Amino acid sequence: MQESLTRLCTICAQSEDREEIWAAVVAYLAPQGAVRIFYRRDDQNTTVSESDQIFTHGLSEQWQASHAQRVNESQDPIYRLIRQASGPFLWSTLARQARVTRAEEATLHALTQSEFGDGASMRVFGPQLRNAAVCLGPGPAGGAPDAQTLFGWHAGMQLAHMRLCALSEQAHPAISHLSPREMEILRWIARGKSTPVIADILGISRHTVDTVMRRLFDKLEVNDRTAAAIEGLRRGHLLLDGTEVV
Numbered sequence: 001m002q003e004s005l006t007r008l009c010t011i012c013a014q015s016e017d018r019e020e021i022w023a024a025v026v027a028y029l030a031p032q033g034a035v036r037i038f039y040r041r042d043d044q045n046t047t048v049s050e051s052d053q054i055f056t057h058g059l060s061e062q063w064q065a066s067h068a069q070r071v072n073e074s075q076d077p078i079y080r081l082i083r084q085a086s087g088p089f090l091w092s093t094l095a096r097q098a099r100v101t102r103a104e105e106a107t108l109h110a111l112t113q114s115e116f117g118d119g120a121s122m123r124v125f126g127p128q129l130r131n132a133a134v135c136l137g138p139g140p141a142g143g144a145p146d147a148q149t150l151f152g153w154h155a156g157m158q159l160a161h162m163r164l165c166a167l168s169e170q171a172h173p174a175i176s177h178l179s180p181r182e183m184e185i186l187r188w189i190a191r192g193k194s195t196p197v198i199a200d201i202l203g204i205s206r207h208t209v210d211t212v213m214r215r216l217f218d219k220l221e222v223n224d225r226t227a228a229a230i231e232g233l234r235r236g237h238l239l240l241d242g243t244e245v246v
Contacts, residue, residue: 007028008024012160021163022160025156026057034145037056037059037134037135037136040054040134042131063114079133081100085122087122088153090119090150091112094108114140116139120144125158125161130168182216183237185198186229186237189228
């Protein structure tokens with residue numbers, strides 16, 4: 001595993017080709033038993049193309065279409081549980097470890113009996129909340145991974161995800177930097193202040209606050225205050241110091 005991880009590190013460090021990086025991920029995971037791979041960005045970054053959002057390996061079009069339908073109909077518990085879990089987990093043991101409905105338990109059982117096999121899911125983390133959900137499986141003929149193998153799967157996917165995030169940022173750089181005034185108003189929005197309060201704090205008119213806010217929303221590609229605060233955090237315009245936005 002160490003040699004293959006070293007090779008994956010080398011390719012991630014040197015390559016600027018997403019397909020080459022993904023091929024290296026497959027080459028790293030397959031010898032460790034992960035022959036079904038599904039990677040999906042969940043940061044909702046509208047500047048990232050669909051081809052950058054999802055990568056797969058070893059899965060039929062039928063499985064992918066069925067998976068997309070379950071997600072659209074909110075029948076797949078995997079993504080909810082990935083966000084709640086502190087680390088990777090096996091589908092077959094999840095029902096005993098987490099709160100799932102009977103319908104979700106039935107879905108998990110069906111997934112383990114599918115072409116994916118007894119899969120595992122995990123979340124990988126990127127800069128500015130650019131995260132992704134990952135599902136890995138041994139196929140119907142394979143066995144569930146042990147703890148060490150699962151750790152290796154997670155390590156490889158985390159490494160690749162960081163590189164894919166960097167390449168996406170290079171290909172789709174964040175639009176327009178925010179002006180000092182826009183930054184001021186964004187911080188006060190994130191702190192829950194209303195337009196009149198922001199105007200009083202900054203010593204400007206409400207009309208000016210509204211004008212700057214509209215320009216801010218356009219730059220962040222959002223339509224409301226809550227979305228602006230979330231996008232400001234994701235892009236790194238805002239930081240959290242404990243519970244305080246700075």
